[in-house]
Amino acid sequence: MDWGMKNRLSQLIQSDGRCLFLPVDHGYFQGPTRRLENPRETLEPILPYADAIFITRGILRSCVDPDRAKPIILRVSGGVSVIGKDLAHEGITTCIEEAIRLNVCAVGISIFVGTDYEHDSLLNLAKLVDEGERYGIPVMAVTAVGRELEKRDARYLALACRIAAELGARVVKTYYCENFEKVTGGCPVPIVMAGGPKVDSEYQVFQFVYDGIQKGAIGVNLGRNIWQNDHPVAMIRALRAIIHESATPEMAQDIYDGIRAGKR
Ligand code: 5RP
Numbered sequence: 001m002d003w004g005m006k007n008r009l010s011q012l013i014q015s016d017g018r019c020l021f022l023p024v025d026h027g028y029f030q031g032p033t034r035r036l037e038n039p040r041e042t043l044e045p046i047l048p049y050a051d052a053i054f055i056t057r058g059i060l061r062s063c064v065d066p067d068r069a070k071p072i073i074l075r076v077s078g079g080v081s082v083i084g085k086d087l088a089h090e091g092i093t094t095c096i097e098e099a100i101r102l103n104v105c106a107v108g109i110s111i112f113v114g115t116d117y118e119h120d121s122l123l124n125l126a127k128l129v130d131e132g133e134r135y136g137i138p139v140m141a142v143t144a145v146g147r148e149l150e151k152r153d154a155r156y157l158a159l160a161c162r163i164a165a166e167l168g169a170r171v172v173k174t175y176y177c178e179n180f181e182k183v184t185g186g187c188p189v190p191i192v193m194a195g196g197p198k199v200d201s202e203y204q205v206f207q208f209v210y211d212g213i214q215k216g217a218i219g220v221n222l223g224r225n226i227w228q229n230d231h232p233v234a235m236i237r238a239l240r241a242i243i244h245e246s247a248t249p250e251m252a253q254d255i256y257d258g259i260r261a262g263k264r
Contacts, residue, residue, distance in 0.1 A: 019219035022050035023030025025075040060185035077109040087146040088112035110144035113160040129168035138170035151221040184216030195225035206249035
């Protein structure tokens with residue numbers, strides 16, 4: 001592997017082989033999502049605990065100071081909105097020169113396997129991989145499900161992740177699901193887990209992150225279940241403990257409760 005590619009990946013995936021990516025890219029199709037209305041304010045307290053952030057160029061430039069940034073994964077696909085016709089109809093929104101100018105550690109793109117735009121999104125991924133490899137920039141593929149959350153089963157996600165790896169993604173982001181080992185087992189590149197819409201209890205998040213890691217994920221790319229939580233710092237620190245310190249869900253819950261109560 002080329003030095004630049006290796007160097008960028010090692011800034012994202014820590015020396016223990018694990019990672020906590022913090023996505024704040026949701027506005028590119030959702031607009032000012034709840035608790036991400038002001039990304040600078042949302043990021044400020046939790047940024048120190050993230051290994052990298054997943055973000056668009058507009059929010060990076062306007063809301064993250066270059067002298068205080070974390071490694072960047074640049075969201076480079078989009079062109080759709082939640083009120084438009086089809087969330088799967090994304091294109092590449094940001095060129096590779098911009099990624100280089102912004103000194104990013106990776107670029108991220110969604111793929112929409114099984115939709116009317118499957119072919120376009122997969123060719124977009126392949127083209128981005130060609131460009132990324134030329135400059136030593138890894139590509140993270142996001143196995144997107146749009147509004148069809150029920151698609152989050154092992155059969156579908158294993159298919160989507162494997163295709164992303166076959167097309168050259170260096171990291172794949174997907175969802176945790178039942179029989180998750182079938183997803184990781186069929187994907188030869190590292191997998192990170194997204195959270196999806198906020199769930200009712202913190203413990204549920206700790207549980208699936210812990211299980212996912214036992215079953216082969218290297219970490220998370222998890223947003224709303226951190227920054228939509230009433231105690232985002234407690235949440236991200238508890239998740240860090242699972243990812244980087246092998247804490248169990250019970251230990252993570254203790255950490256969360258302790259920080260929330262001001263005892264840590
Ligand atoms: C949204 C994304 C997010 O990066 C991804 O879904 C992770 O965020 P969350 O944990 O909130 O689902 O790709 O476009």
